[in-house]
Amino acid sequence: MTLNLQEKILQAASELFYSQGIRATGVDAIVKAANTTKMSLYKYFLSKDDLVLAFLRKRDEDFRVWFVEQVDAKADTPKAKLLAVFDVIGEWMAVPEFRGCAFINAAAEFPLEGNPVHQVSAEFYDHFRSYIADLAGQCGSKSPESLALQLSLLVEGAIVSEQMKRHSGSAEQAKQAAIVLIEGSLSYIPDLSLSTTNTQEQQ
Amino acid sequence: MTLNLQEKILQAASELFYSQGIRATGVDAIVKAANTTKMSLYKYFLSKDDLVLAFLRKRDEDFRVWFVEQVDAKADTPKAKLLAVFDVIGEWMAVPEFRGCAFINAAAEFPLEGNPVHQVSAEFYDHFRSYIADLAGQCGSKSPESLALQLSLLVEGAIVSEQMKRHSGSAEQAKQAAIVLIEGSLSYIPDLSLSTTNTQEQQ
DNA sequence: ATTGCAGTATACCGACCGGTATAGTGACAA
DNA sequence: TTGTCACTATACCGGTCGGTATACTGCAAT
Incomplete structure (x- = not known):
């Protein structure tokens, strides 16, 4: 159950996307929820659309x-x-x-x-x-x-x-x-x- | 079928909300589609939420x-x-x-x-x-x-x-x-x- | 003629958006 | 010891968001 960073970001994003809505969820919120930074997010995902x-x-x-x-x-x-x-x-x-x-x-x-x-x-x-x-x-x-x-x-x-x-x-x-x-x-x-x-x- | 300004704004907003999505539709787009200005929009509707x-x-x-x-x-x-x-x-x-x-x-x-x-x-x-x-x-x-x-x-x-x-x-x-x-x-x-x-x- | 009112025009506000640039951290391998 | 690599920290970008301030136009009622 130990998630690597990419999985952790995806999981945090998934919970926010589902519970709050996709458009209503900013990348800053995802980054904060995953306890990481924008730079790491954009290392693993090309864009927010890609993450979606x-x-x-x-x-x-x-x-x-x-x-x-x-x-x-x-x-x-x-x-x-x-x-x-x-x-x-x-x-x-x-x-x-x-x-x-x-x-x-x-x-x-x-x-x-x-x-x-x-x-x-x-x-x-x-x-x-x-x-x-x-x-x-x-x-x-x-x-x-x-x-x-x-x-x-x-x-x-x-x-x-x-x-x-x-x-x-x-x-x-x-x-x-x-x-x-x-x-x-x-x-x-x-x-x-x-x-x-x-x-x-x-x- | 002659619409007053309030109805015209609501109709323009309705078409955009339904076809493009609500969050994706900005008030500027509504104002432009209704051929009016923000000031008029906010005269008839308290906020975008109210318009929705x-x-x-x-x-x-x-x-x-x-x-x-x-x-x-x-x-x-x-x-x-x-x-x-x-x-x-x-x-x-x-x-x-x-x-x-x-x-x-x-x-x-x-x-x-x-x-x-x-x-x-x-x-x-x-x-x-x-x-x-x-x-x-x-x-x-x-x-x-x-x-x-x-x-x-x-x-x-x-x-x-x-x-x-x-x-x-x-x-x-x-x-x-x-x-x-x-x-x-x-x-x-x-x-x-x-x-x-x-x-x-x-x- | 003056007032009032509906509507226009436009510039502006702070906040937030997605996305990037730059520098720095610590661990691990040769 | 030095280089590499994953990751952090933070400041910044231009653009757009919802919403407001101010000044103006034109018509209609008195």
Whole structure:
């Protein structure tokens, strides 16, 4: 657990970026939190933007590792894991340090399309969704990709809902919805991708 | 459509705040976009923070009015409107100016709890959810509040997914999931709010 | 004609921003 | 002992930030 200076700077920056926001965090604050100097920071990182990308890339990896560990610790079968996802999210949202999804937040702080931040965020989202798709496939879902996308919408929705209004039970409701979607996806269900606003479809 | 100066400033600020981000938009840029001066801006708004809140409050009202209009134009029955919600969201996400949900973005730019921005965002979210709950109730849903929360999770999830990765079909998938949830909520369905990660619950 | 008021024009403030230049420290290796 | 190297210390840069002070313009009401 002994961090070298570069790691120490990145860790200090990560905590500040997530808790206070990226734009709101100056390099002086990072330097002070890491107990070092600007000169050292700029030795290891080309610019603040570079440091921001390093933060997001590390967060991507760390979060996914942590998340899979948590899910594995809660459930054994693929189907149970699919539901455990929402329990893990629920527990994460309950900690006081929770400030929403770092990638959504980063994309919101740098809205201009083409910003490298968006690419890292999109990659995180892809990774997460394909993890869910794997589980869905192992469950025997008729369309794992479709189910995975739908479940990931519930997860992201729960996260941002909780960010805007704490303790509103988003994770529990997301889980209830997930149960319905999963059960539906395991039994027969024709692909409805052609349907329009029309209310009564094939039955 | 003739705007007085105060409205002109607010409109210019709103467009910049949404398209470029709030922190990234300086008051000089707002003043230039509104073709006026700082002195006038600070005559009508106490501070930039005050202007930000005015932006969010107006956006709350404008967006809801626009949204209900769009839904009403697409569908007549409550059930059809519930589905039309996702069509409207889908069309909104397709316009090139789309930059996600202004309230999620604002909450992300000002992460500290207790910031007034969060209160306005929470109010917007409540308004939206109670609109959905009304429709759900008119449909004869067994638990309109529950269904409304679940559908709002899908909507918010679709918005942030689209923000992080454009043109990934979030709205269509959200609609497919919504169809399943709505159908399930209209038929019998015991309240599952006690269930845990356990996969096989009461049947 | 005078007053008042909405709005303009512009210069300015201190604070902070990201980033750099320069000099100095201490430990370790040859 | 000398050189190297990671790191510190600190002063500084130009630019931008939110916000203000002061003076001016033009119109409308009395």
